[in-house]
Amino acid sequence: MSIRINVTVNGVAFSHEVEPRLLLVNYLRDVLRLTGTHVGCDTSSCGACTIHVNGKATKSCTMLAVQADGCEITTIEGIAPSDDELHPLQEGFRECHGLQCGFCTPGMIMTAADILQNNPNPSEEEIRVGLEGNFCRCTGYHNIVKSVQYAAHKMKEVTV
Amino acid sequence: MQLTGNHVVEASPAKVWALLMDTDTLARIVPGVTKLEKIDDTTFKSTLGVKLGPVSAAFNGNLQMENVMEEKGFTLKIQQNSKVGNASAAIEISLTPLEETKTAIAFNGDVKLSGMLATMGQRLIGGVANTLSKQFFSNMEKELLP
Amino acid sequence: MSTTHGLIGKSVKRVEDRRFITGHGKYTDDIILPGQTYASFVRSPYAHAKILSVDTNAAASMPGVVAIFTGADVENVNGVPCGWQVNFKNGHHMKEPKHPLLVADKAKHVGDAIAIVIAESQAEAVDAAEAIVVEYEELPAIVDASKAVEDGAPQVHDSAPNNICFDWALGNPIEEVDAAIAASAHVTTLDFVNQRLVPNAIEPRAYNASYDQYNDKYTLYTSTQNPHLIRLLMCAFVLGIPEHRVRVVGPDVGGGFGSKIFHYTEEALLTWCTHKLRRPVKWTSTRSESFLLDAHGRDHITKADMGFDASGNITALRVKTYANLGAYLSTFASCVPSYLHGTLLQGLYTTPKINIDLVAVFTNTTAVDAYRGAGRPEATYLLERLLDLAAHEMNMDPAELRFKNFIPPFDGVTQPGYQTQVALQYDSGNYHGVLEKGLAMLGYEDFRKAQKEAANNGKLLGVGFSTYIEACGIAPSAVVGSLGARAGLYEVGHVRVQPSGKISVYTGAHSHGQGHETTFAQVVADKLGLPMEDVEIVHGDSEAVAFGMGTYGSRSLAVGGSAIIKSLEKVIEKGKKIAAHKFEANPEDVDFVEGRFVVKGTHHSAPFSDIALRAYVPHHYPAGLEPGLDFSSFYDPANFTYPFGCHIAVVEVDKETGKVQLTRFVAVDDVGNIINPMIVEGQIHGGVVQGVGQALFEGAEYDENGQLTNGSYMDYCMPRADDFPMIETASQVTPCPHNPLGVKGAGEAGCIGSTPAVVNAVIDALWSGGHKVKDIRMPLTSERVWRAMQQ
Amino acid sequence: MIPVAFDYQRAVTVDEAIAALSSGDGKILAGGHSLLPAMKLRLNQPAKLVDISKIDALKGIKEEDGEIVIGAGTTHGTIASDDLIKSKLPFFATAAALIGDVQVRNHGTIGGSLAHADPAADWGALVLAADAAIITKGSSGSRRVAAVDFFQGLFTTALEDGEIITEVRIPVPAEGTKTSYQKFSQPASRFAIVGCAIMKKADGKINIAFTGVGEVPFRDSAAESAASIEAAVTAAAEGITVMSDHFASEEYRKHLAKVYLRKALEAVA
Structure with missing residues (x-):
């Protein structure tokens, strides 16, 4: 049994017949070939697969593609304003060495974007707690926190 | 994991014993049994469906009674296999008459889990064992009702 | 950013970041090849069990199933090897039981592979694997290394009595150490466990193997820290395929921490399967599998005594350790508790007497090997x-x-x-x-x-x-060779100057988060006085890089960087000859200063790019001067760092x-x-x-x-x-x-x-x-x- | 990991969901954060999922007839940031913010959590302490189940086959009511090893409920009837079967229950 879904991913409308058991993350990676969203675990713990569904950070390994029918999805490939620009968080991660192997990075950035959306002025503590659903094995989180702080600062500048 | 407990039922050891030795009744009181087939006097082939919280799995395997002592007790050996891991146990069950119409049923044994059940189930195994044994005795009590 | 000088010591932003922060890194699981098939495994739920039967009939007829292989199919294929030999105290070789690609007779740890299912989709492979019925006879298992050596403990391998892989000692004679401890004013004793860790790189291991039958050429994409080493071990020791027929690529790799150094059975098995099937076969570990299969770290049980004199000077150290190696000997498992651990027991201290007595033990657990730090x-x-x-x-x-x-x-x-x-x-x-x-x-x-x-x-x-x-900086080949390493531990650095003066550097080190593409480019650009943009660092592909030993033991810059320096020196030497020819000077009179070849005492000078072009346009070259500016070096360090x-x-x-x-x-x-x-x-x-x-x-x-x-x-x-x-x-x-x-x-x-x-x-x-x-x-x-x- | 194949049906109304559940081996998919991980590991293999996440009627928080009504499909994240909850039931907001992580809170729902009835889930203690009622609906109509009657055993609730939770209703606390939720988290999963929820009413009467401690979340009546903080702490979690795992043995868990009860009592003192 396949079900047709209509989704908008990074501003582009897609329509596909999918098996109900297809996870959203596999839809993005294998069907749309947006491989920036990663799979790091099978218990909804590591956060590497985080994307935005209707603007909210979502673990795409814990959502079925059929559940995303009618939703607006943003992945790491679509978070920057254009191909030639970076989102302030992307810039922050590069400026502050917030990544090493890069595998957790897309999920980190997508989660951090949710944090900043709800709290443009997070304290260090709020950033750390906000990232509790995302594992990084490389950076020790130190520079990730700095990257988010960089972005928060930058985004404030832009709005002012 | 160690599984130990004690339960008093309102029936004589003879009645309890008869109940435990009857395949059809046993099939009704062991939680989750969907099929119980007697192979010989002490061996049963069983199919169980366990549905508890996150886990819903079908088990296939054997139940075997050893050291059978009429109206006193036996050792129940269980081997149950499923797609998500296997369970095995050796549980000593003993009946002690308290009064004419009361029997203390004590059980003591070791339960082993393997595979995904062992990996994911460690925090819950104690609770699951408790829940299943509670269900077993509550079912038994229903059977014993006149 | 076009800094040309003083790049060493600068916090240059990483050049590799752009692809990662935009979601365009390319990890092994991101790769789908034409005709791709997918693998899933049947794995033992028991730590120790005889395999009585494997029934694949139902699975074989399920939708999408391409092939199923079991232990019987690979019985004649070698197991994965161990790269470091340690001898018993009595001089005998350590025990090296076979680590088969699929087990046929006995499972020795939870997760041991019984069968591989290959199907048209991942879901079909998983469904079919679930339909395979394996009958086991569970055997008693042994987990604790110190108990495994006792008589009567369950035996993991028949060939390793008392589960001992080897015993080993290092340092001063034990009698001297015992005496020094006995004579100490104070002895501090500690019985402790250095517990077992699961490495947990966030990218699970992934492999994609393909075979081009028309060119007799294999390609293996693998989440590895050292593609050349995998090629060597897999080709020479497991599958017997000539190395030049195999390309091994370690693309972007999502963290290693040691766990991706080793040659795993799945790499060889997928390569074996793709040859059988003539189709690419891909497998990505689930996290649940990673926990059971990626080599774990540490797991020592130790008793240690440290003696002190009355004023607090250390007099002696005595250590007895049981090291748990798990069920099989992983690639570097034998050297971690011995040569990477015992040799560090001096620490920073002047301790005059030290002895370590080590027993390395098999148990029914996941293999243990190097994990960030490894022994140290x-x-x-x-x-x-x-x-x-x-x-x-x-x-x-x-x-x-x-x-x-x-x-x-x-x-x-x-x-x-x-x-x-x-x-x-x-x-x-x-x-x-x-x-x-x-x-x-x-x-x-x-x-x-x-x-x-x-x-x-x-x-x-x-x-x-x-x-x-x-x-660190592992290590001088002669030294590690004398200690039992079965490979040399040099590194390769190849510098190819393009005619335009741009530089391609090929390193045998592999980056999986360490930032080689930046650090190595800094070194090269600094040395040649070029902007960093003019330098590209290529790594991770056995076809591009001549050879390499990979990244582990904090060795990349110390060994790999030094190899590049050696090649850069050769480039400069050759450049001087070309410059000398241009200016009709003696090569000895040419200096290389801030990116320019300068004839001493004259105003003659040429930028690097000019000489590079001349290297590839060898008009009017004198006899004996070869065209080209392309050098490769092997650097074998003089010591550890x-x-x-x-x-x-x-x-x-x-x-x-x-x-x-x-x-x-x-x-x-x-x-x-x-x-x-x-x-x-x-x-x-x-x-x-x-x-x-x-x-x-x-x-x-x-x-x-x-x-x-x-x-x-x-x-x-x-x-x-x-x-x-x-x-x-x-x-x-x-x-x-x-x-x-x-x-x-x-x-x-x-x-x-x-x-x-x-x-x-x-x-x-x-x-x-x-x-x-x-x-x-x-x-x-x-x-x-x-x-x-x-x- | 890939779940076993299943049929999928999306319900847009509660009645549609109930009708869909009446046939076949169906399970409800709400936020999916308890069910989908189990299905991916193949620990659970339902033949059919009935997706209720798009039923608008199940979402939202309002005050009605002297009760605060939380739709079963309301996410933890919404509860954590809702102004009505923050002012009238602050410990619901505190607890909601401690569930899972940002991503989980964006999708996990209170109804899904209650129906799943994990013994270490936070909501159990909260609904017990708040004298909440769980409203369920099935083919034979609606039922109102008091929280104390809802939790019946390990992963076992009063919910019957074919029923879904539609609302959680909590009497609006009188002026002067104080609440507290104190949690000691399991460090890996961040479920509760001990979660202690307290509602101290204006008349001084205290409701005390625990989650994570026993096989079922429970009201601790012995502690509730104690005369002092000290006596309550002494009485807490006595006489119940306390869970044990490698993060907290029975003895340690019981100790933590007392420590966290004290923290909660001091917070409302």
């Missing part, structure tokens, strides 16, 4: 726990005790290296310096005052020290619950010269958090039947952002005297130094509250700390 964290943990405990027992200050016992500073140039009692010769060191700096950063005296005050108010604060040393440092942890322990909060962490590391401080700091941060993970959160828990009971992120506690404060780092620089960059390596330092510092801090906090506790087993869960306080 175990040695450091042992020493640093003993030192802090001894200080408490002798009522001395732990910093003072260390100062008293440090090896005096030596630069390795004007002063010789330091010869230890356990085989190594340290290259250069200034151990007092890092502790002094650490104490200053901490504000030691103020902390002790605050600690006392806190204790009076019923609060438990503690400080813990760890002054560590490690052996020896980074060291001082880590200090401050913790608060909740009296009621035992919960530990890390409130400060100070790390002063001396990794020799630093090319990119930002990257070095990042390595330290990551290492520290991983090391603290061992101290406070992580540990594989097996039940007595060999079941890993915390094999998921719901139970295996990974360190998270909110568990940590900002980490305070500083560096001291004592250059390595024997490699051209003067670098020592920074990848593992954080993970080696931090663990004992945190445990020591918790113990210190407990002593401040009157709980004279010797040891708490790691990880220091709240309950364990609470129990320690109840005694």
Whole structure:
């Protein structure tokens, strides 16, 4: 049994017949070939697969593609304003060495974007707690926190 | 994991014993049994469906009674296999008459889990064992009702 | 950014980041090949079981199934090899039971592969694997290394009696050490477990193997730290395929931490399968499988005694360790508890007598191998726990005790290296310096005052020290060869100057987060006086890079970087000849200065790009001058490098619950010269958090039947952002005297130094509250700390 | 990991969901954060999922007839940031913010959590302490189940086959009511090892409920009837079967229950 879904991913409308058991993350990676969203675990713990569904950070390994029918999805490939620009968080991660192997990075950035959306002025503590659903094995989180702080600062500048 | 407990039922050891030795009744009181087939006097082939919280799995395997002592007790050996891991146990069950119409049923044994059940189930195994044994005795009590 | 000079020592932003932050990294699982098939495994749910039957009939007819193979199909294929031979004390070779690609007769740990299913889709492969019925006879399992050697314990391999892989000793004769301990004024004894860790790189292992039958050519994409080594081991030792028929690519790799060094059975099996099927076969480990299959780390059971004279000088160290190797001998498993652990037991101290007695043991558990630090964290943990405990027992200050016992500073140039009692010769060191700096950063005296005050108010604060040393830059081939390594441990650096003067550098080191594409480019651009944009670093592809030994043991820059320097020197030498020809000068009169070839004492000079072009347009060349500017070098280091440092942890322990909060962490590391401080700091941060993970959160828990009971992120506690404060780092620089960059390596330092510092801090906090506790087993869960306080 | 194949049906109304459940081996998919991980590991293999996440009627928080009504499909994240909850039931907001992580809170729902009835889930203690009622609906109509009657055993609730939870209704606390939720988290999963929820009413009467401690979340009546904080702490979690795992043995868990009860009592003192 396949079900047709209509989704908008990074501003582009897609329509596909999918098996109900297809996870959203596999839809993005294998069907749309947006491989920036990663799979790091099978218990909804590591956060590497985080994307935005209707603007909210979502673990795409814990959502079925059929559940995303009618939703607006943003992945790491679509978070920057254009191909030639970076989102302030992307810039922050590069400026502050917030990544090493890069595998957790897309999920980190997508989660951090949710944090900043709800709290443009997070304290260090709020950033750390906000990232509790995302594992990084490389950076020790130190520079990730700095990257988010960089972005928060930058985004404030832009709005002012 | 160690599984130990004690339960008093309102029936004589003879009645309890008869109940435990009857395949059809046993099939009704062991939680989750969907099929119980007697192979010989002490061996049963069983199919169980366990549905508890996150886990819903079908088990296939054997139940075997050893050291059978009429109206006193036996050792129940269980081997149950499923797609998500296997369970095995050796549980000593003993009946002690308290009064004419009361029997203390004590059980003591070791339960082993393997595979995904062992990996994911460690925090819950104690609770699951408790829940299943509670269900077993509550079912038994229903059977014993006149 | 076009800085051409002084790139060394600059925190240049990483050039590789753009693809990662935009989601365009290319990891193995991102690759789908034409005609792709997908694999799934049937794995043993038992730690030890005879395989009575495998019924694949139902599975074989399921939708999408392409093939199913079982142990019987690969019976004649070799197992995966071990790369390092260690001998028993009696000279016999260690036991090396076969590690088959699929087991046919007996499963030896949970997760041992019984069958592989290959199907048109991943879902179909998983569905079919579930339909395979395996009949087992469960056997008693053995988990604990110290019990495995007892008579009557379950036997993992028939060929290894008492489950012993090898026994081994190093250092001074045991009689001398026993006597020195017996004569000591104070002996500190510690019985402890250095628990087993699961590496947990966030990218699970993934492989994609394909075979082009028309060109007889294999390609294996693999999430590896060392593609050439995998090619060598797989081709020469497992499958018997000529190496030139196999291309191994390690594309972007999502972290390794050691666990992706090794040659795993799945790599060889998929390559074997693709040849059978003539279709690409891909397998990506699930996290649940990673927990059961990726080689674990540590797992030592140790008893150690450290003797002191009346004034606190160390007199001797005696160590007895059981090292758990798991069910099979992984690629470097044998050298980790021996040559990477025993040889580090001198630490930073002048200990005159040292002996380690080691037994390496098979058990029905996942294989154990190198994990960030590999042997050195175990040695450091042992020493640093003993030192802090001894200080408490002798009522001395732990910093003072260390100062008293440090090896005096030596630069390795004007002063010789330091010869230890356990085989190594340290290259250069200034151990007092890092502790002094650490104490200053901490504000030691103020902390002790605050600690006392806190204790009076019923609060438990503690400080813990760890002054560590490690052996990196692995390593001189002759030395490791004499110790049993079955490979050379040099590195390859190939510099290809393009006619336009742009540079392509091919390194045998592999980057999986370390930032080689940046650091190596800095080195090259600095040396040639070019903008970094003119340099590209190519790594990870056996077809592009002639050879390589890969990345582990903090060796990339010290060994791989040095190989590149060697080639750059050849480029410059050749460039001088070409410049000399252009200016009709003698090559000896040509200098290379700030990116230009200059004829001494004249105004004649040519930029690098001009000479590069001439190298490829060899008109009017004199006889004997070859065209081209393209050099490759093998660099084999003269010695290991020896980074060291001082880590200090401050913790608060909740009296009621035992919960530990890390409130400060100070790390002063001396990794020799630093090319990119930002990257070095990042390595330290990551290492520290991983090391603290061992101290406070992580540990594989097996039940007595060999079941890993915390094999998921719901139970295996990974360190998270909110568990940590900002980490305070500083560096001291004592250059390595024997490699051209003067670098020592920074990848593992954080993970080696931090663990004992945190445990020591918790113990210190407990002593401040009157709980004279010797040891708490790691990880220091709240309950364990609470129990320690109840005694 | 890939779940076993299943049929999928999306319901847009509660009645549609109930009708869909009446046939076959169906399970409800709400936020999916308890069910989907189990299905991916193949620990659970339902033949059919009935997706209720798009039923608008199940979402939202309002005050009605002297009760605060939380739709079963309301996410933890919404509850954590809702102004009505923050002012009238602050410990619901505190607890909601401690569940899982940002991503989980964006999708996980209170109804899904209650129906799943994990013994370490936070909501159990909260609904018990708040004298909440769980409103269920099935083919034979609606039922109102008091929270104390809802939790019946390990992963076992009063919910019958074919029923879904539609609302959680909590009497609006009188002026002067104080609440607290104190949680000691399992460090890996961040479920509760001990979660202690307290509602101290204006008349001084205290409701005390625990989650994570026993096989079922429970009201601790012995502690409730104690005369002092000290006596309550002494009485807490006595006489119940306390769970045990490698993060917290029975003894330690019981100790933590007392420590966290004290924290909660002091917070409302």
